[in-house]
Amino acid sequence: MSERRGPFAAAVAAARARGELVVQPRMGFGDPAAMRAGLTAVARARATTVGTITLDSYTRVGDQAAAARALADGSPLNGYPIVAHPVEVTRWVLGAAQEQGVPVQVRHGSARPEEIFAALLRTGVDATEGGPVSYCLPYSRVPLRDAVDSWAHCCEAYTRLRDVGVEPHLESFGGCLLGQLCPPSLLVAVSVLEGMFFRQHGLRSVSLSYAQQTCPEQDEEALAALRRLIDELLPELDSHVVLYTYMGVYPRTTEGALGLLGAAARLAVRGGAARLIVKTPAEAHRIPTIEENVAALEHAARVAATERRAVTSAPDTGIYAEARTLIEAVLELSDDIGTALRRAFERGHLDIPYCLHPDNAGRARGYITAQGRLAWARPGRMPVRVEHPVGGRPAEMTSDGLLAALSYVATRYDEATPPTLGPAEPVLELTPGRRHNRTSR
Template sequence: MPRGPFAAAVAAARARGELVVQPRMGFGDPAAMRAGLTAVARARATTAGTVTLDSYTRVGDQAAAVRALADGSPLNGYPIVAHPVEVTRWVLAAAQRYGMPVQVRHGSALPEEIFAALLRTGVDATEGGPVSYCLPYSRVPLRDAVDSWARCCAAYTRLRDVGVEPHLESFGGCLLGQLCPPSLLVAVTVLEGMFFRQHGLRSVSLSYAQQTCPEQDEEALAALRRLVDELLPELDSHIVLYTYMGVYPRTSEGALGLLGAAARLAVRGGAARLIVKTPAEAHRIPTIEENVAALEHAARVAAAEPPATTGVEDTGIYAEARALIEAVLDLGSDVGVGLVRAFERGHLDIPYCLHPDNAGQARGYITARGRLAWARAGRMPVRVDRAAGGRPAEMTSDGLLTALSYVATRYDQAAPPAVGPAESVPALPR
C-alpha cells in the first residue's frame, strides 16, 4: 500500500507500539511557526507537527490575510496562501530536519486555494471534509462544499506525479464537538472516507472526538474500526482521536485529567494518533511551551496504559452507524450526492447545528449514566431508547448550558485545588 511521509511515520510509530501525539498549533509569523514545529519535533514524545491556518485563509479572504501581514496585525494561524512558497518551505524545513511529519489543518468549506498551496509546497497531509467543514463552521451550501471538496480531492492526487502519496483525514468524527451521539460521528467520518476514496485518495484517516463517557467512547472506536475494515478495506488508513472538543476545564488539573483520559482512551481504542489540547484552552491561545508540555503529558500517560485485552459492551453504536451509512448509500452510487440528499431529507441531522441545510430536528442529551443518547431523532433511521434514561424534557437554554459544561465541570470538580493560576502550565525543562 503506498504511503507518503505523514502516513508512513504514523504507521511506523504504530508498529513500535507508540501513540503519535499532535498539537493544534498555528502562527501567522513564519519564524514563530518554524519555532513551533522545531519545539514539537524535539518534544519527549512521538509527534506529528501541525500548521493550522488562520481564519481569513479558511474563508477565502486572502486580501485580508495579505493586509494583516503587511501591517503586522496578529493572525490566529498560518496564512499559507498569502505567504510565498519559499517561505512555507523554509518553515517546513524545521520539521524535515528532525524527520517529523506535518499536517496542514484549516477548517474551510471551500478549500481550493488551500489545496493549490499544498500542491505548490508539496505538503502531503491535510484534513477536513465536505460535511464536517461545512455544516458546523460555515453558511456555505452543502452542495457547493461537496463539489469543491470533490475537486480538491482529485487535485490532491496530483502529488503522485512527484512520487508522493497524499493523505487526507476526515474531521467527520468531531462535527460540533459535543452533544452528538457517537453513531452519527462514526457514520459521518466513514462516509467522508468513502467520499475521499471515490475521488481518488488511497491514504486516509478517520476521526472520533472524545465525548462524555469513556465506556461509550471505547465502543464507538470499536464500531469505527469495524466499519473501516468492512467498507474501506483496500485503503491505507488509521484512526485519530481528538481530545474533547467542547467546553474545556478551567483548572490545569482538570484539563490535564481530561487530556490523560483521552490518552488512555486512544490506547484502549486502538487509535494511532491523538490530537492534544492544553490547559490554556479555556483561557487563550496556548504558547509553544504549553503545547509541548501537553504533548509530553499525553505521551507519558499513553505509554503507561496497557492495550485493552477484553472486548467492549455492544449497546448498538455499530448497528446504528451502519444504518445511517446505508441510508446515505441508498440515495445514490455517488457518495457526495447521497450526502446532499440525506441532509435534504433529514436522514442525517446534526443536533444543535444551525446551518440552513441541516434539518435541525435531532437532539442529543446526556443520560444519568453520563452517556450521550438521542432525545429526538427527527427523520434519521435511529431509535430513541427510553431505557437509556428516559426522554428528557425539551432542552432549555439553561439545560443546554449545563450540558455543554458537563465534562468541564466534572473534571474541574475532581481536580485537587490549584497551586497557582488555573491557566498556567510549568515551562518544559530543557
C-alpha cells in the first residue's frame, strides 16, 4: 500500500511498523508566527507526533470576510484562518514541521468546506478530516443534503493532489459525533459509512475514528468492532484507526485530566489504534498554550510506551453485530452512499441521541448504566434491539440527569483514582523536551 500514501499516512504507517503510537494535538492559532512555533514545538516533542493546524470558527462556517477583518484588526481568533491567509504565508507556517519530517493535518469542523479544500489544494496539505454527517449534524444547521453534496465535491477535488504525485488522506470524524452519551455501535457505524462515502468519491487513503467514552472495556470492544468492519468493508483502502481522548466535559483537576489522558493512551495501544488525538489539562478552562500541548503529547507518549501493544479479543457484548446491522440498513436504501445516508436520517434508521439538527429524528436516547457502560434507553426507529435491565426501561432523562450524565467521566476522574488497564502513568513533566524518540522520519 506504500504507493498509496502521502506524507501523513506514510508517517503513521512507519510509526506503526516501529510499534509506536502517534500522538497529535488539536492546536490552532490565528497568528502565523504562533502557528509555526506550535508546529515546531510539536515536531521537537519527545514523542512520535504529527502536527495539526486547527482552523478558526469564522473559516469553518464560511465567513471569510469576518476572518479577514479579524486579521486586519488584530482581533484574536480561535484557530488558523487558512482561506484568509495568502498561500505563501501558509507554506511558510508549514515549512518548520516539514523541514523536520513531521507531516501536518488540517482540522476544521465545516459542513460545507469547499473553500477550505481549495486552500488545501493550493498549499499541498495532504491530510484533513471531517465528513458529510459528522461535520454537519453535530455542529451546524446546514441541511444534510447540502453537506453530502459539498463533501462529495470536496472529496473528488482532493484527489487532484495525485496530479502532483501526492496521495491525499481523509479522516472520518464519525466516531465522535456529539462526543458523549452515544452508544458505541452508532459511532462505529457512522465512521465506517463515512469511510465508504470517501471511497465512493475517489479517496484511497483514510482513517476511521472512535472517541473514548465511559467504559474502557466497552471501548476496547468498539475498537475491535471497528477494525473488523474495516477489514470486511474497506479492505482495499490504505487505512488506520484514530482514537480521540474523551470529547465531553473534561476533568477540572490536573490529576483527573492526566488520569483520563493516560487511560486514553492505554486504550489506544490495547485497542490497536495507530494515532491518538490528545487533550490537555487546560481543556476544561481555556485554550491550551503551546507548552501545555507539548507536555500533554509527551505524557500520552510515555504512558503508551508502558502499555504492551498486544491487541486482544475484547468480550463480545454485541457492538459489532449492532454496528453491522446499522450499516446494512443504510446500504439497503441506495447504491449511492450519500443518498443512503440522507434517507437513513429521514427515516430514523440513523438517529444521534440529543442532537438538535433539524434533519436528525431526535427519538433515540442513550444512558449510562450502573456499570458505567453506554446503552440505548430507546432506539427510536433504528434497527437496534434493546434489552432493558431488570426493573424495566430506564426513566426518561431529566435536565438534572442529563447534566449528571454529561459530567460522569469528569466527576469520576476528578473525585477518585480511575481503574487502570496497565501500569500507572509517570508524572507529567511541565517543560517541553527537544529530542525525538523517532528512529526514522
